Amino acid sequence: xxxxxxxxxxxxxxxxxxxxxxxxxxxxxxxxxxxxxxxxxxxxxxxxxxxxxxxxxxxxxxxxxxxxxxxxxxxxxxxxxxxxxxxxxxxxxxxxxxxxxxxxxxxxxxxxxxxxxxxxxxxxxxxxxxxxxxxxxxxxxxxxxxxxxxxxxxxxxxxxxxxxxxxxxxxxxxxxxxxxxxxxxxxxxxxxxxxxxxxxxxxxxxxxxxxxxxxxxxxxxxxxxxxxxxxxxxxxxxxxxxxxxxxxxxxxxxxxxxxxxxxxxxxxxxxxxxxxxxxxxxxxxxxxxxxxxxxxxxxxxxxxxxxxxxxxxxxxxx
Numbered sequence: 001x002x003x004x005x006x007x008x009x010x011x012x013x014x015x016x017x018x019x020x021x022x023x024x025x026x027x028x029x030x031x032x033x034x035x036x037x038x039x040x041x042x043x044x045x046x047x048x049x050x051x052x053x054x055x056x057x058x059x060x061x062x063x064x065x066x067x068x069x070x071x072x073x074x075x076x077x078x079x080x081x082x083x084x085x086x087x088x089x090x091x092x093x094x095x096x097x098x099x100x101x102x103x104x105x106x107x108x109x110x111x112x113x114x115x116x117x118x119x120x121x122x123x124x125x126x127x128x129x130x131x132x133x134x135x136x137x138x139x140x141x142x143x144x145x146x147x148x149x150x151x152x153x154x155x156x157x158x159x160x161x162x163x164x165x166x167x168x169x170x171x172x173x174x175x176x177x178x179x180x181x182x183x184x185x186x187x188x189x190x191x192x193x194x195x196x197x198x199x200x201x202x203x204x205x206x207x208x209x210x211x212x213x214x215x216x217x218x219x220x221x222x223x224x225x226x227x228x229x230x231x232x233x234x235x236x237x238x239x240x241x242x243x244x245x246x247x248x249x250x251x252x253x254x255x256x257x258x259x260x261x262x263x264x265x266x267x268x269x270x271x272x273x274x275x276x277x278x279x280x281x282x283x284x285x286x287x288x289x290x291x292x293x294x295x296x297x298x299x300x301x302x303x304x305x306x307x308x309x310x311x312x313x314x315x316x317x318x
Contacts (some may be wrong), residue, residue, distance in 0.1 A: 004047055005030060005131040007057055007115060009204075015119040018056050021267075022051040029269045033135060036083075036234065045134045051267075055149065056119070057112040061132045064111075067285040073101035073255060075307055081253050082303040088249060096180050097240035097249050098307075100294030101119050102256055103314050111139050111284045116150035121235070123206050126276045128265065129281040135260055140281030143207035146233060146264045149225050149273045155196075156220070158202075160237045161213040162309060171298045178202055178213040179316060181236045182296070184243070185217055187233045188296060206247040209316050225273050228265070238262040238277060238294070257276040259283065280317055291317050 006021045027050040035042035078101050088094045110232040115129040122141040130138045148155045152206050158181040161174035182199065189197050197219045221228065239248020239262075260283075266275030282291045293313035295306045 003063065003131060005045075005062055006127060006128070007054070007058070008128040009119045010113075011124050012048055012236055016056070016122070018054055018119070018145055019026060019104070020052055020054045022052055023047055023049045024313070029267055031134065031265070031267055032275070033130070033263070034229075034233070035135075035260045037251075039257075042257070042259050042263075042294070043142045045133055046148060047132070050130070051269075052309045054288055056116045057108040061112055062129075062137055062211040062283060062284075064278040064286040065136060066287050067104075069290075070288065071256070072103050072208075077255065078310070079303045081296055082105055082223065082301065083251055085249065085297040086299070086301060087228060089297070092245065094245045094249065095241045096177065096236050096296055096298045097246040097297050098236070098238050098262075098294050099250070099254060099264065100256075100292060101254075101310055102290050104288055104290050105318060106288045107201045107284075108136065111289075115139055115158070121279075124205075125207055125280070130265070137284040138260060138278070138285055140278055141208070142276045142279045142281065143205070143212065144233075144237065144279055146266070146275040146277050147225065147228055147269075148272070148275070149228075149271065151271050152220050152222060154212060154225075154228060156217050156219060156232060158184060158199075158204070158215040158217060158235070158237070159212050162210050162295070162313070164312065165209055165211050173298055175202075176211065176300075177296045177298050178215070180241045182215050184236050184241055185232065186203045189219055190215075192221065192223060192227065192231050194221050196220045210270055210313070225268065229275065233264055233277075235261065235277075237296070238279070240296075258292065262294065270316055280313070282317060293317070 011262040102202045124126045125141040127141045160178040160181045200216040202213045293310045
C-alpha cells in the first residue's frame with residue numbers, strides 16, 4: 001500500500017490527545033478526503049483502518065516531495081477579481097462568491113512540529129496532519145464542521161463572517177454573509193425532506209485570532225450521509241450563492257486550483273460520521289509550503305478590506 005500517515009486532535013480535546021488511523025482492510029473506520037472540485041489531479045480519497053491513540057509524530061516522520069509551482073496571486077490580480085465579482089453581483093443573480101488565493105513561502109521547519117504547535121494554539125479546531133499519495137502532505141486547523149451523524153440525527157453549522165478578535169461589532173455585510181449560508185442550508189434541508197429541524201441563532205465563535213458568526217443546525221433524516229454531503233457541500237461559506245453561479249465564477253476567474261482547500265475531510269464508522277471543511281490549511285513540500293485563504297464577496301464588500309482579510313488569515317496560518 002502507498003505511504004499513508006494521518007494524525008489528528010479533535011476540537012475541545014487536550015493538546016496531547018492525538019489519534020491516528022492505521023490502514024487495515026478489516027478496520028471499522030474509513031477516512032475520507034474530498035477536494036473542492038473533483039478532477040483527475042484531485043480525486044476523492046478514502047482509506048479504511050483502525051483508530052488508535054498515539055504520541056505526536058516526530059520530526060522527519062513524513063517524506064516530503066518537492067514542488068514545481070511557487071506561483072502566487074498578486075494583490076492587483078486579487079483586487080481585479082473582487083471587482084469582477086462585485087460587478088456580477090450588481091448585474092446578475094449572483095449574491096455571494098468566495099474568492100480564495102494561495103501564497104507560497106519557503107519554509108525550513110517541519111510539518112510534524114507545526115502540527116504539535118497548532119494542537120496547542122487552536123483548541124477549538126480540528127487539527128490534522130495528512131500524508132496520502134493522491135493528495136500530498138496537508139496540515140490544517142479547521143474551525144468548520146460540515147456534517148456530523150449519529151444514526152438518523154445530523155448536525156451542521158452555518159459559519160461565515162470574519163473579524164479580528166480585537167474588534168467589537170459585526171458589520172451589516174458580515175451579518176448578511178452569514179445569513180446567506182444559513183438560508184442555503186435551510187433550503188437544502190427542506191428540499192431533502194429533513195425532519196425536526198432546529199436552527200440556533202447566530203453566535204460569536206472564536207478560533208485562534210479570529211471570530212466568526214456561527215449557527216448550530218440539527219435535524220433528523222433517513223437519507224444516507226453521502227446524500228447530505230452532496231446536498232450541503234460546498235455551502236456559500238466556501239462557494240457562494242446561488243451555488244452553481246458562484247462555482248462557475250470561481251472556475252473562470254479564480255486563477256489557481258484550490259485542490260483540497262475548501263474540500264472536506266472526515267471519518268465514518270458504521271452509522272456514525274464526522275466531516276469538516278478543509279480550511280486554515282497548507283500543503284507542505286520539501287522546499288516550502290503553500291498556504292490557502294479566502295473571503296466572501298457580497299454587495300457592499302470593500303476590495304482592499306477583503307485583500308487584508310486574506311493577508312491576516314494567511315499570516316495566522318503561517
